[in-house]
Amino acid sequence: MITTKIKKEIIMIVGENNYEDSPASKLVYSFDATPQFQAMPDAVVSPRNKEEIAQIVKLCNSHQIPIVPRGSGTNLSAGTTPLEGGIVLLFKHLDQILEIDEENLTITVQPGVNTLEMSQAVEEIGLFYPPDPSSMKISQIGGNINENSGGLRGLKYGVTRDYVLGLEIVLPNGSIIRTGGKLAKDVAGYDLTRLFVGSEGTLGIITEATLKLIPKPETKKTVLALYQSMDAAAQSVSNIIANRVIPATLEFLDQPTLKVVEDFSKIGLPTHVEAVLLIEQDGPIESVLKDIEKIVTICKEHGAIEVNMAQSAEEAEKLSTARRSALSALARLKPTTILEDATVPRSEIANMVRAINEIAAKHNVEICTFGHAGDGNLHPTCMTDARDTEEIHRVELALQEIFEKAVSLGGTITGEHGVGAMKAPYLHLKLGEEGIAAMQGIKQAFDPNNIMNPSKIFPKSTRKRIVVNQP
Amino acid sequence: MITTKIKKEIIMIVGENNYEDSPASKLVYSFDATPQFQAMPDAVVSPRNKEEIAQIVKLCNSHQIPIVPRGSGTNLSAGTTPLEGGIVLLFKHLDQILEIDEENLTITVQPGVNTLEMSQAVEEIGLFYPPDPSSMKISQIGGNINENSGGLRGLKYGVTRDYVLGLEIVLPNGSIIRTGGKLAKDVAGYDLTRLFVGSEGTLGIITEATLKLIPKPETKKTVLALYQSMDAAAQSVSNIIANRVIPATLEFLDQPTLKVVEDFSKIGLPTHVEAVLLIEQDGPIESVLKDIEKIVTICKEHGAIEVNMAQSAEEAEKLSTARRSALSALARLKPTTILEDATVPRSEIANMVRAINEIAAKHNVEICTFGHAGDGNLHPTCMTDARDTEEIHRVELALQEIFEKAVSLGGTITGEHGVGAMKAPYLHLKLGEEGIAAMQGIKQAFDPNNIMNPSKIFPKSTRKRIVVNQP
Numbered sequence: 001m002i003t004t005k006i007k008k009e010i011i012m013i014v015g016e017n018n019y020e021d022s023p024a025s026k027l028v029y030s031f032d033a034t035p036q037f038q039a040m041p042d043a044v045v046s047p048r049n050k051e052e053i054a055q056i057v058k059l060c061n062s063h064q065i066p067i068v069p070r071g072s073g074t075n076l077s078a079g080t081t082p083l084e085g086g087i088v089l090l091f092k093h094l095d096q097i098l099e100i101d102e103e104n105l106t107i108t109v110q111p112g113v114n115t116l117e118m119s120q121a122v123e124e125i126g127l128f129y130p131p132d133p134s135s136m137k138i139s140q141i142g143g144n145i146n147e148n149s150g151g152l153r154g155l156k157y158g159v160t161r162d163y164v165l166g167l168e169i170v171l172p173n174g175s176i177i178r179t180g181g182k183l184a185k186d187v188a189g190y191d192l193t194r195l196f197v198g199s200e201g202t203l204g205i206i207t208e209a210t211l212k213l214i215p216k217p218e219t220k221k222t223v224l225a226l227y228q229s230m231d232a233a234a235q236s237v238s239n240i241i242a243n244r245v246i247p248a249t250l251e252f253l254d255q256p257t258l259k260v261v262e263d264f265s266k267i268g269l270p271t272h273v274e275a276v277l278l279i280e281q282d283g284p285i286e287s288v289l290k291d292i293e294k295i296v297t298i299c300k301e302h303g304a305i306e307v308n309m310a311q312s313a314e315e316a317e318k319l320s321t322a323r324r325s326a327l328s329a330l331a332r333l334k335p336t337t338i339l340e341d342a343t344v345p346r347s348e349i350a351n352m353v354r355a356i357n358e359i360a361a362k363h364n365v366e367i368c369t370f371g372h373a374g375d376g377n378l379h380p381t382c383m384t385d386a387r388d389t390e391e392i393h394r395v396e397l398a399l400q401e402i403f404e405k406a407v408s409l410g411g412t413i414t415g416e417h418g419v420g421a422m423k424a425p426y427l428h429l430k431l432g433e434e435g436i437a438a439m440q441g442i443k444q445a446f447d448p449n450n451i452m453n454p455s456k457i458f459p460k461s462t463r464k465r466i467v468v469n470q471p
Numbered sequence: 472m473i474t475t476k477i478k479k480e481i482i483m484i485v486g487e488n489n490y491e492d493s494p495a496s497k498l499v500y501s502f503d504a505t506p507q508f509q510a511m512p513d514a515v516v517s518p519r520n521k522e523e524i525a526q527i528v529k530l531c532n533s534h535q536i537p538i539v540p541r542g543s544g545t546n547l548s549a550g551t552t553p554l555e556g557g558i559v560l561l562f563k564h565l566d567q568i569l570e571i572d573e574e575n576l577t578i579t580v581q582p583g584v585n586t587l588e589m590s591q592a593v594e595e596i597g598l599f600y601p602p603d604p605s606s607m608k609i610s611q612i613g614g615n616i617n618e619n620s621g622g623l624r625g626l627k628y629g630v631t632r633d634y635v636l637g638l639e640i641v642l643p644n645g646s647i648i649r650t651g652g653k654l655a656k657d658v659a660g661y662d663l664t665r666l667f668v669g670s671e672g673t674l675g676i677i678t679e680a681t682l683k684l685i686p687k688p689e690t691k692k693t694v695l696a697l698y699q700s701m702d703a704a705a706q707s708v709s710n711i712i713a714n715r716v717i718p719a720t721l722e723f724l725d726q727p728t729l730k731v732v733e734d735f736s737k738i739g740l741p742t743h744v745e746a747v748l749l750i751e752q753d754g755p756i757e758s759v760l761k762d763i764e765k766i767v768t769i770c771k772e773h774g775a776i777e778v779n780m781a782q783s784a785e786e787a788e789k790l791s792t793a794r795r796s797a798l799s800a801l802a803r804l805k806p807t808t809i810l811e812d813a814t815v816p817r818s819e820i821a822n823m824v825r826a827i828n829e830i831a832a833k834h835n836v837e838i839c840t841f842g843h844a845g846d847g848n849l850h851p852t853c854m855t856d857a858r859d860t861e862e863i864h865r866v867e868l869a870l871q872e873i874f875e876k877a878v879s880l881g882g883t884i885t886g887e888h889g890v891g892a893m894k895a896p897y898l899h900l901k902l903g904e905e906g907i908a909a910m911q912g913i914k915q916a917f918d919p920n921n922i923m924n925p926s927k928i929f930p931k932s933t934r935k936r937i938v939v940n941q942p
Contacts, residue, residue, distance in 0.1 A: 445912030
């Protein structure tokens, strides 16, 4: 609880304008992009620098006040809902690109920098930051780091973790540490940098990050392959990679998703086929053309009824934008859209897609599937209505079965969305109780008072859960 | 201490043949490849499977007996010297490649598999495991994972950490956990996989690993650029990368190293120049030729007096083998060879090499420098004599100054060799006391009785240090 005295102390640190506790501002930060989770914070605080953050953390630690660090709140795992109240901490004053270092191919940023703006800034000078979460137009890089965001280019280029070289972190005890640096190699002790990437704000607050850049690929080509059979599409995915071609993106959309996306984007996507693969390759022009030729041959050999190369950069961009709009498009159908995130080894995609469809039919729920087929990272998406408790119950049964199936195929309960509060009840499926205990040991070591984003990753019986309508 | 009763219990677990405590066998495992560190274990134990390892760990934990997991002991940081006695644990019965999965591009191995044999096994079927520590002929993959080994290809391809997808681990409490999997994306909780990579055997025992493979590059070309000025060589390194070319390897050798390596390898290396860069590019032939052309131009523009492309694969292989033999060649000069491992942002290489030479002159010690210039990962190597305590004192002063300089340039005290016992006294330079405290919290959480490889990473005042002659 934030008493009047504590409120005064926080205002002393951040200034009056950076402390909000009106009902309206608390409501705005009571939820994130995840349906079905909402809880009121006690205050919304926007510190101006790391020293202020350290002071707030010390104060909150001594009074056991929860802190939820929040970027743009685009996560889909209830990772930034203030389920135990306390402070939602914003980075609107830490939104600067501090340096682009062209000799060391690094960029140093504050956590509040917008992901797309950062990407564009480096591309303008011929460099490239590959991670491209679908939310990048809105998301902040600090949020991406907390969540270890993935994206469409994961297959070839990896995820956020693979690009974080160094961090500045305010620990729950208020000390400020720096990890890593502009270094291709650093083995000075445990890898705190990667431990913090994806720790969902539960171990400390990231106040600065140095990220790795690579040269911008010379060119990019896009291909759309159409299938009348899900299995044929999945077989193509496995065969492309087994043939030693690693495309930049290898996206899968099933027919229901295609119909909805076409209805939303009106770019002439085929809606008469059961599935499409959207495949991009980038790099030097000669290798791209060679790879695309191989890809086209493999798709045709494995049952594609049509394979079309985008005839211009604009057409390619349209396809890619349409794919990125899948969530927005699907969200128009029903009051509540639950975008899930089951991941399997890519050889198991056909089995997983089949299982999802069987599970959806069994529980009589509506599920579309799309996602990063090359990664085995599928997004089964459920269109439902949070007000219909009977249907929501069936949805939850179906999702649990989907996670169990993914794990039984050697997969995981979340490929890129994080555990948050939403997946916490399923974490044991992937890790077992011993694995969870090991992680809890880390949490306890860093944050013994459990002030950092409590009720996330590890399930807690006292958590508030308010079902609300979601547009 | 291992009492007769405990010895019997261990033999009950692993069988008589897998428990050695003769003076000869204890002597063999009293040191690793690191000069100046030696201590006797109480026993050398070779379990036959993970269940036996779990039983041994439980037994040792209840009796507070140290366990030092050891691959081939090629590390250069005294990472596997049994400084507190106890058990040296070998993986000679866990030496199988369990699976190569061509659809998911993974290999699953036991920790005792030889690194080079593993690399060759995957290359035979057109796949590629990029990490190539110089010790790979002898080293084991389990050791590579414990140390997060680097190598010559780090610049373009990353290090061991970047290829570990999943682990099976016996924790100090005896429970067996699995992390990650054949998954391009997995964010189910904290990244235990990468936390264990490079944890130097201080958190648990790795009993299985799933590693990422990539398609084998189509072709490789090698170039040797000769310089009469260290600065010119360093400038070339920065400029190659600033020009958006990322070579597969970008190695630097100074004149003293060149002379010694040529004397050892007799392949006609130039010994009249101040420095050389050994540069390899791999990939599709068209891109390789384009990159090599750019590289040659940049080297010439930045003061290379000669740039030669290897005329055949054999010639290229000879150059690369000569580079890999640098440590062996240097080790012939003096009784003791201390191969160091300071890393800086690559833009600081010229400054760092200059500083190393100044520091060597100041303390009147003999230091050659070579290393992975593209990574900023330099190996200043000191030829000395451990019996000469006065000289060793000067060597230690010089090394401390080198680490301080590296950190002041934004670098680290170890790029790829690990902290072990050797670098533990310098860890605070890189991390500060708060950073060390954070890491100690993790150690305490996993291993409260400090049985796993004690006296490593974190300095301990009781550590035994015996100066011995080193051939």
